[in-house]
Amino acid sequence: MRTAIVVGAGIGGVTAAVGLQRCGWQVTVLERAAELGEVGAGLSVWPSAVAVLEELGVTGVEKAAVPAGMAGMRRPGGRWVVEAAAIGVEIPVMIHRAQLHRLITDQFGPGVTVLTGITVTGITQDAAGVSVAAGEELFRADLVVAADGIRSVVRRTLHPLHPGPRYAGYTAYRGIADVDIRDGGGETWGRGRRFGFAKLIDGRIYWYATANQDAGLGGGHEDVVKAFGDWHDPIPRLLAGTPPESVLQNDLYDLSLPLVPFVTGRIAMLGDAAHAMTPNLGRGACSAIEDAGALARHLESTSDLATALSQYDAERRPVTAKLVKQSRMVGRVGQLDNPMMCGLRDGMLGVGGKVAGLLARRKRMEQSPV
Numbered sequence: 354m355r356t357a358i359v360v361g362a363g364i365g366g367v368t369a370a371v372g373l374q375r376c377g378w379q380v381t382v383l384e385r386a387a388e389l390g391e392v393g394a395g396l397s398v399w400p401s402a403v404a405v406l407e408e409l410g411v412t413g414v415e416k417a418a419v420p421a422g423m424a425g426m427r428r429p430g431g432r433w434v435v436e437a438a439a440i441g442v443e444i445p446v447m448i449h450r451a452q453l454h455r456l457i458t459d460q461f462g463p464g465v466t467v468l469t470g471i472t473v474t475g476i477t478q479d480a481a482g483v484s485v486a487a488g489e490e491l492f493r494a495d496l497v498v499a500a501d502g503i504r505s506v507v508r509r510t511l512h513p514l515h516p517g518p519r520y521a522g523y524t525a526y527r528g529i530a531d532v533d534i535r536d537g538g539g540e541t542w543g544r545g546r547r548f549g550f551a552k553l554i555d556g557r558i559y560w561y562a563t564a565n566q567d568a569g570l571g572g573g574h575e576d577v578v579k580a581f582g583d584w585h586d587p588i589p590r591l592l593a594g595t596p597p598e599s600v601l602q603n604d605l606y607d608l609s610l611p612l613v614p615f616v617t618g619r620i621a622m623l624g625d626a627a628h629a630m631t632p633n634l635g636r637g638a639c640s641a642i643e644d645a646g647a648l649a650r651h652l653e654s655t656s657d658l659a660t661a662l663s664q665y666d667a668e669r670r671p672v673t674a675k676l677v678k679q680s681r682m683v684g685r686v687g688q689l690d691n692p693m694m695c696g697l698r699d700g701m702l703g704v705g706g707k708v709a710g711l712l713a714r715r716k717r718m719e720q721s722p723v
């Protein structure tokens with residue numbers, strides 16, 4: 354039986370393990386954390402990633418429901434800039450990270466062994482296989498999937514000249530509020546600050562906020578209340594309904610220089626290790642899931658490992674490089690601070706939203722039976 358090691362048991366690593374198991378590989382997952390699981394708050398899972406999860410047999414990620422109330426983009430005072438329903442945009446499933454992680458790992462069968470508390474420190478390969486070092490311990494397999502996140506040890510080992518993560522210039526706060534609201538959610542853009550929220554499939558409200566600041570300054574609930582406490586309803590209610598100690602704060606980084614290639618011999622890079630992006634499109638974990646789906650599909654379609662891996666690289670590298678770029682661009686526009694530029698931005702978004710609304714209405718009319 355062919356053997357694989359997956360380094361890292363984040364969303365990307367565990368999805369890859371499920372995919373490899375389905376193609377008949379014997380998989381060992383090496384995770385440095387003491388326990389298998391995810392922390393964090395909510396995640397948007399877009400239809401393309403939901404489709405991959407379904408393909409891999411992961412059940413329970415319901416199709417998105419249309420929000421109960423109006424959703425879209427607003428100004429801090431509450432005035433609508435763009436209404437999602439008018440332009441007919443795709444709506445992602447919103448789910449807690451821990452719940453999604455559990456739904457994926459529920460699919461682990463005898464084909465997957467998980468070893469926690471193992472920190473990978475090095476990797477080498479020869480014609481017959483790959484050796485993964487974790488301190489004194491050595492693991493060997495036919496294939497390694499490196500899903501060890503944005504600060505990937507495997508990437509640093511294979512691509513020592515790659516500059517690695519770059520700070521985006523702003524930080525993110527996340528929380529979960531147990532509050533009953535009818536608002537459909539969306540994002541509100543201010544000057545150098547944004548606030549977004551959406552209902553999770555378990556009924557709670559996931560919110561996130563961004564603020565321009567230097568890396569490493571930290572922050573917590575108090576800072577979010579100070580920055581957003583006077584923004585439109587239900588933002589202050591969401592903040593009041595969030596336990597202060599549960600608020601997460603992360604400085605945001607991406608891999609500004611695309612990694613080329615994603616595959617080196619028998620080692621495939623996947624997820625943030627290969628293409629970490631800022632969360633402005635909510636697509637990082639989705640891309641990791643889609644990487645895992647593509648890898649499994651190519652491994653299933655041919656018994657030649659080199660061919661399968663080069664097909665994986667050719668499929669996933671261009672798409673994800675584009676997303677990294679687009680996400681960075683959305684972040685730059687969203688984090689504008691200058692009042693004149695923000696006015697111009699909001700005006701253009703409003704006009705763009707109206708045009709998109711008219712086009713969407715025309716399309717609906719053309720498609721509706723007479």
Ligand SMILES: Cc1cc2nc3c(=O)[nH]c(=O)nc-3n(C[C@H](O)[C@H](O)[C@H](O)COP(=O)(O)OP(=O)(O)OC[C@H]3O[C@@H](n4cnc5c(N)ncnc54)[C@H](O)[C@@H]3O)c2cc1C
Binds near residue numbers: 363383474503527
């Ligand atoms: C604020 C914020 C909001 C986001 N929102 C969304 C969203 O709504 N939708 C979305 O799709 N994406 C979102 N993302 C992006 C998403 O979180 C990441 O893209 C996703 O978690 C990447 O998964 P991964 O498995 O590739 O890496 P990770 O989640 O980073 O997992 C890497 C794993 O590898 C382990 N590891 C690391 N080094 C080693 C080692 N040396 N040895 C062994 N194990 C190791 C780690 O412990 C970890 O478990 C968001 C990101 C942020 C920061």
